[in-house]
Amino acid sequence: MKRATEPIDDLDVGLQIPISDIFDRIWRLFVSMRTGLALILGLAVLSLIGTLLVQAPPEVKADPTAYATWLDSIAPKYGGWTRIFDSAGFFSMFSSVWFRGVTVLLVTSIVACSIRRAPLLWRRAVHPRIAMGDSFFANAPLTTVFGANSNPEATLEAVRRVLRRRHLRVSVDSSGGDIHVHADRFRWGPWGTIAAHLSIISILVGAVIGATWGYRDNSLAVAVGNAPVAVGGGTGLTVAARSFSATYYPGGSTPSDYSSVLAVYRNGREVASQTVRVNQPLQVGDVAFHQAYFGGAVAMRVQDAAGKVLFDEAVPLLLASTDGKESVGRFSLPEVGATVYVVEAASGVVDPSIRAGQAKVEVYNPGSDQPAATSVVSQGQSAPVAGLMFTFVRERQFAGLMVARDPGAPLVWGGAVLLVLGIVLVFYFPHRRIWVRLRRDEMHTTEVRLASAQRRDAGFAAHFARIADDIKAAVKAAHTP
Amino acid sequence: MFKMSEYSFVAGTIAVGLALACYVLAFIAVRIARARTGLVAAGVGGETVVVNGSGMAGLAAYGSLITSLALAFLTMSLMFRTIASGHGPFVNMYEFAIAFAWGVVAVYVYFEHRYHQRMLSVLVLPVALGLLIYATMQPADIEPLVPALQNNLLLTIHVAVAIIAYGTFAIAFASAVLYLIQPDGGIPGLPKPEVLDSIAHRAVVIGFPFLTLTIVFGALWANIAWGSYWSWDPKETASLVTWLLFGSYLHARVVRGWRGRRAAWLLVIGFAAAIFTFFGNLFFGGLHSYATGGGN
Ligand code: HEM
Numbered sequence: 001m002k003r004a005t006e007p008i009d010d011l012d013v014g015l016q017i018p019i020s021d022i023f024d025r026i027w028r029l030f031v032s033m034r035t036g037l038a039l040i041l042g043l044a045v046l047s048l049i050g051t052l053l054v055q056a057p058p059e060v061k062a063d064p065t066a067y068a069t070w071l072d073s074i075a076p077k078y079g080g081w082t083r084i085f086d087s088a089g090f091f092s093m094f095s096s097v098w099f100r101g102v103t104v105l106l107v108t109s110i111v112a113c114s115i116r117r118a119p120l121l122w123r124r125a126v127h128p129r130i131a132m133g134d135s136f137f138a139n140a141p142l143t144t145v146f147g148a149n150s151n152p153e154a155t156l157e158a159v160r161r162v163l164r165r166r167h168l169r170v171s172v173d174s175s176g177g178d179i180h181v182h183a184d185r186f187r188w189g190p191w192g193t194i195a196a197h198l199s200i201i202s203i204l205v206g207a208v209i210g211a212t213w214g215y216r217d218n219s220l221a222v223a224v225g226n227a228p229v230a231v232g233g234g235t236g237l238t239v240a241a242r243s244f245s246a247t248y249y250p251g252g253s254t255p256s257d258y259s260s261v262l263a264v265y266r267n268g269r270e271v272a273s274q275t276v277r278v279n280q281p282l283q284v285g286d287v288a289f290h291q292a293y294f295g296g297a298v299a300m301r302v303q304d305a306a307g308k309v310l311f312d313e314a315v316p317l318l319l320a321s322t323d324g325k326e327s328v329g330r331f332s333l334p335e336v337g338a339t340v341y342v343v344e345a346a347s348g349v350v351d352p353s354i355r356a357g358q359a360k361v362e363v364y365n366p367g368s369d370q371p372a373a374t375s376v377v378s379q380g381q382s383a384p385v386a387g388l389m390f391t392f393v394r395e396r397q398f399a400g401l402m403v404a405r406d407p408g409a410p411l412v413w414g415g416a417v418l419l420v421l422g423i424v425l426v427f428y429f430p431h432r433r434i435w436v437r438l439r440r441d442e443m444h445t446t447e448v449r450l451a452s453a454q455r456r457d458a459g460f461a462a463h464f465a466r467i468a469d470d471i472k473a474a475v476k477a478a479h480t481p
Numbered sequence: 482m483f484k485m486s487e488y489s490f491v492a493g494t495i496a497v498g499l500a501l502a503c504y505v506l507a508f509i510a511v512r513i514a515r516a517r518t519g520l521v522a523a524g525v526g527g528e529t530v531v532v533n534g535s536g537m538a539g540l541a542a543y544g545s546l547i548t549s550l551a552l553a554f555l556t557m558s559l560m561f562r563t564i565a566s567g568h569g570p571f572v573n574m575y576e577f578a579i580a581f582a583w584g585v586v587a588v589y590v591y592f593e594h595r596y597h598q599r600m601l602s603v604l605v606l607p608v609a610l611g612l613l614i615y616a617t618m619q620p621a622d623i624e625p626l627v628p629a630l631q632n633n634l635l636l637t638i639h640v641a642v643a644i645i646a647y648g649t650f651a652i653a654f655a656s657a658v659l660y661l662i663q664p665d666g667g668i669p670g671l672p673k674p675e676v677l678d679s680i681a682h683r684a685v686v687i688g689f690p691f692l693t694l695t696i697v698f699g700a701l702w703a704n705i706a707w708g709s710y711w712s713w714d715p716k717e718t719a720s721l722v723t724w725l726l727f728g729s730y731l732h733a734r735v736v737r738g739w740r741g742r743r744a745a746w747l748l749v750i751g752f753a754a755a756i757f758t759f760f761g762n763l764f765f766g767g768l769h770s771y772a773t774g775g776g777n
Pocket of ligand 1: 030031032033034035036037039040106109110113117193196197200423426728731732735
């Protein structure tokens, strides 16, 4: 609410920068709390819009035809607004020019505020203003005045003792006629705002670094038993799944746990190996391997008429047929220019044409959308399809991994820690300051005035009153020698 | 254990309702008494009215007592359920709603003890009661945990700090509403605007660091479970909106023209955002809709 706000030091007198040129104007704009407030609220509004409107997945956004289809699919929901929201970029709010623009302005404003504030906070902490004028003592929100029976020097000693006992730092200025005392505690508390503000920048910079130089693969399927698969993003790593296991809750299809044993190689040498489950990723340097999903795989061997092995790997069944009744895997045979689909009945589905323990093989020639030949093969058996010999070696499983490398993460986590510490510092260690003025009166006794200008610290008034009582009691006990 | 948890939950809900009734009756009675004395002072009635405030004060004291009982019941309910299910209250809306209500009541009890402004209960307890009634409409069964939610200390902390944050925001909200309904000088019989402003600020000073921790722990967990600390998941984003709104409140308090009323409005909007974040799962899908989460 409105409280008396006498200027205590430079922090409170406002800006005294001449607005002579454009730079000063811009500077003033960015250091203004009003601007800062508008920017924070602006970011809140944009985020809210981004929460309320469905957001296009990034991979859809990257593909114009997929995006057009996606827009059609949401058009019934937003009607005529679809086009407007789309041209405003609201369906990818968090990468939109609005969101990025406001974020950049906010960062600028935070930097400006911190640059302006840091030297002032430094001065306040290191060279506080000790001698305050009469009007300050008359108008401060917290004041008290009483007489002491001793001279100012003796009173000072009593005051000093009380303040010290209350863990306040005491600075004295007796250069004028009066003795002025400045006592404070937690003078580094306000630096929490600087920490909190810089932490936001650290987090945002970390996020930008992660988005720019990081790498992410949300679906890397690694079938058990296969040779190591290359991890992208210039990591130079390969990964293999040694085993996989899943357990289910009784009577249901809800997995209670699933895990795979992964081995990671660099230049063919194993560098790490671990059991990976959903909450237990494998970390290799700055690359993390997360267990994300899983499914069945079919170990398949293909030989040509001469018996030469063209393919011998487990094929993860990553795809589902449109009716959801079949799980489908795919691989290609470059030597004969064919693409092969391996189809099994989805788990829990009874399909008389592909029974449990069987897989259907479909061979497609390039440019054709009809299979050249198909055949159902049972586990452990072989069947000729399109002039090739297909062997269904055995059922396997695959581990679906999410691989992420985020070079910005340390800045993000460091920033998060700094943010929390900064906020705690500001709120729980507020800079508490008290001024005392000791003025000799005609009787060679002393008029003691206490004042404080605490504004946003509700608990301080009571604290101030206790200190005032202590000082009163102490100066009563003190006598002029 | 499961049954005990259910009984405590019902007892807690009834206690919150009763406490609210006591407080409301007490305040209505005090207002009527005040209006009558007002008339007497103005010389309208002609007869002497003896205002017996002590009975009313007694009623409000029952309100306080029953609120503490409600807190005890809700605490027991959450404890028994945690024992029965083997995990913290973070799996479904039933558990969230009770936990949220617990936070609101707990923070209210603390603030009543600290600042003696029982008028806040009239706005705070309906929030808790609403959440508990909402919980009664949710399936209470203990469901099997998908792997992403298992063995998770981070998740328990994430929810625990969120509950405290939301509870304090309910206090800030109640203070802001009581502030906003008063003209500048205040209304006799209602808590003074300066007091309300200071309580609201205290609440945010506690709540804002907790909300910050909520988001940080949520991000830590997401990073482990989903391999990414931030995915612009709607619930995440909604919590960011809430955080920005309370952050703007902290700044508004030092901007001329924003102190007082506008700052109070920010608290009301911020609380609305917190509620929206809480119920967000119902409006939008996303990673936080656990029913479909997990393996696929
Ligand atoms: C999302 C962005 C921001 C966050 C999280 C943030 C956080 C904080 C926090 C926690 C405080 C302490 C509040 C208090 O003492 O009650 C604070 C104070 C402050 N902030 Fe920010 N801030 C942000 C943006 C800004 C911007 C853009 C500006 C520049 C205009 C700014 C200027 C200040 C100033 C000058 C103070 C000190 C107010 C005072 O105590 O006198 N902040 N900020």
